[in-house]
Amino acid sequence: MSTLLFQGKLVRLGMDNPEELAKCFSRWRRDTEYYRLLDTDPARMFSVKAFQKDFEANLEKKPFDDYLFTIHTLKDDRLIGFIWLGGIDWNHGNGWVGIGLGEREYWGKGYGTDAMQVVLRYAFTELNLHRVSLNVFAYNPRAIHSYEKAGFQQEGRLRKLICRDGQRGDDIWMGILRDEWLKKQEA
């Protein structure tokens, strides 16, 4: 059995300090590009307090059905982003994943892919899920490439769902099945 389920090659997942994450969440929102890559909602600002309340409520939930983690670099334990596994349909064994790296200097260097691999291992070997799903915007090729490296396949697209800067873009649906993930681990 794996004893360091929350640790990858470049990052570890934590939830040591909801207040620290709330501060980051609030600050990362200043970066509108980050937010527009992350979500379809209109970009807006939230206070540290509002985020902290959300995270703390989440941690107290019973039963626990939303798994939110902070992403820290192994090298210097810096908090660089978050990853979330939730919306779990237990009877079907499906969960949704979302990830964001608020610290730009860690983009494109494998940190996100590593965090995703850690969460997939958690989803398939600890929660025993059958599939993990996500959606990503067509204007985010870096993320799509990262998800493909982690083993996700493109399964469909909602055409012209998103309107940004006067352009309409597709929302791409991706997924990975348990068997596919297991096969990838053997390779």
Place this chain on the structure above:
Amino acid sequence: MTASLFQGELVRLVMENPEDFAKAFSRWGRDSEFIRLLDNDPARLVSVKTAKEWFEKDLEKEALEEAFFIIQPLESDQSIGFVGLGGIAWNHGEAWVGIGLGEREYWGKGYGTDAMRVILRYAFTELNLHRVSLGVFGYNPRAIRSYEKAGFVHEGRIRKQLWRDGKHWDAIQMGVLRNEWLERVKGEVQ
């Protein structure tokens, strides 16, 4: 797909009126034989109000961690008992089942076994669980026989766990696995 997942050959499972059920549940407490067959807690009485609060609280829960039903015979709207899945461990696909028929005139006539079959079908075909577990007392051979009919196998016993009327009794652990259940109902269920 089955259109009436909550209906068996003799009973239906419902949860339309927690208050009616709370009244019945409170009344059943007077029958301490029923309580002693049901549970290892000291027999006690529960008010209609307390029972109602339990059931309503359970129904308000958004995440499904328990699935609790009232048993009614197909021929009437009388609440004759209850059956419920609880302690659902989703990551392992396991749950516990508990059943009680408070109305004595329905004992030993197949109503409980039928209700158990309905809830096993629910557990395996709707919740997609992998196993269902239960505990039963050595002094309740009627229940043990019913569980065996529904497909449960004996898996172990906790020796002399219970002390009642000056005598020690074993608690028996039983379980049914998804594959065993599928094999059993082959042809009956798609």
